[in-house]
Amino acid sequence: MNSIEENLKQIRKTIPEEVTLVAVSKTKPVSDLLEAYQAGQRVFGENKIQEMTQKWEKMPKDISWHMIGHVQTNKVKYMAPYVDTIHAVDSLKLLKEINKQAIKNDRTINCLLQIKIAQEESKFGLDTTEAKSLLNSQEVKSFTNIKITGFMGMATFTEDIEQIKNEFNSIQLLFETLKTDHPTLKTLSIGMSGDYQLAIESGSTMVRIGSSIFGARNYSH
Secondary structure, three states: OOOOHHHHHHHHOOOOOOEEEEEEEOOOOHHHHHHHOOOOOEEEHHHOOOHHHHHHHHHHOEEEEEEEEEOHHHHHHHHHOOOEEEEEEOOOOHHHHHHHHHHHOOOOEEEEEOOOOOOOOOOOOOOOHHHHHHHHHHHHHOOOOEEEEEEEEEEOOOOHHHHHHHHHHHHHHHHHHOOOOOOOOOOOEEEOOOOOOHHHOOOOOOEEEHHHOOOOOOOOO
């Protein structure tokens, strides 16, 4: 068993400088996160707001917290005081709520639009048309305390490398196309433990890696 520090070192060797590594720490105890923190990791991703908030309270305050799970509107207020980036934004309603809570906390919150690239029904996300209309919407442009900084996508859970490549390329193409008119789009968050190298080849600027850093997921605490 490698230590968390060892795992991080190995992974960093495979990731270009300009790509942000989000350590996906969901279900992991604070002691594991602290080990990663001691090894220099400063960006952590969680998928449950309550769990993330408990960890935020206990952890050093120079950490950038990323909410990578599906977000319910009524939970936004709990993370608004500290969250850096919300990855899975897939509706105007959610953007509106994030902006409202960000104003209350006198903060600006970064948002990534979740684009549906996978074939699976279970995956959330916007299609190309919806993403474009959100970016161009006057209402969204009027939100003062959020910044749409890019896109997030999850490939189909499959062994088929070509399919994953095609899905990554489709979101990358959309990202490149829209970047011209929307200069705030700087982040393309695609790629997880199993496919992050493919994602980096496809232009990913942010990868979300959990099990390769922390070991298999803990289902019980």
